[in-house]
């Protein structure tokens with residue numbers, strides 16, 4: 001039986017845009033849950049939170065821990081968790097690790113970066129009732145150098161073939177990362193499953209961004225990111241004020257002395 005939340009996502013194709021963002025912790029997830037159809041615990045947490053130069057060092061335990069926190073903030077959106085690099089190299093390990101992620105975190109689905117070789121893995125996971133979201137284009141687990149994918153007719157053909165294989169393997173949706181508008185359009189208009197774009201124009205059924213990027217916290221603002229707020233400046237202002245208050249003896253004041261109600 002298909003998960004109700006996944007069914008809702010599928011029904012959005014050609015009707016309304018699918019809204020997605022990433023989260024790595026409960027407090028952010030709780031805010032996103034009111035506005036997002038999909039919340040992704042992305043392995044981008046490697047760069048964004050842990051400060052690694054790529055996504056490769058994130059372990060299954062890291063992702064499980066963050067997803068467990070995110071789960072606590074989510075009531076209505078679909079929670080998707082990224083499988084870290086090297087955790088789905090073959091059918092056996094993919095099944096074992098995906099089951100572990102689902103059982104430990106209570107997420108609704110997993111995402112894996114697709115290459116021309118892992119369609120069989122997707123097929124097997126789906127056969128074993130593990131919902132899978134695919135991911136093509138710029139896939140940082142497999143590609144060293146960033147480039148816009150699908151710039152020539154033959155590259156577009158390859159990407160389309162790949163997307164179709166992922167759909168046929170049973171994935172319920174597919175992330176298109178940094179694809180040319182032409183490639184995104186061809187794939188989105190021909191696939192039955194929804195496409196979620198990042199840096200792939202508006203020719204997609206939905207959009208995803210890394211939350212820390214759009215909040216102005218990560219310091220990573222390529223052209224495809226729209227910075228909606230400069231949270232770094234807002235936080236700095238508050239921290240500066242706190243520091244000043246403590247130095248001047250303005251905090252804590254009698255209002256903050258512990259004789260009142262308990263903390264949450």
Ligand code: KIV
Nearest residue numbers: 022042043044175208
């Ligand atoms: O890891 C991540 O955050 C992702 C998104 C960029 C789609 O895969």
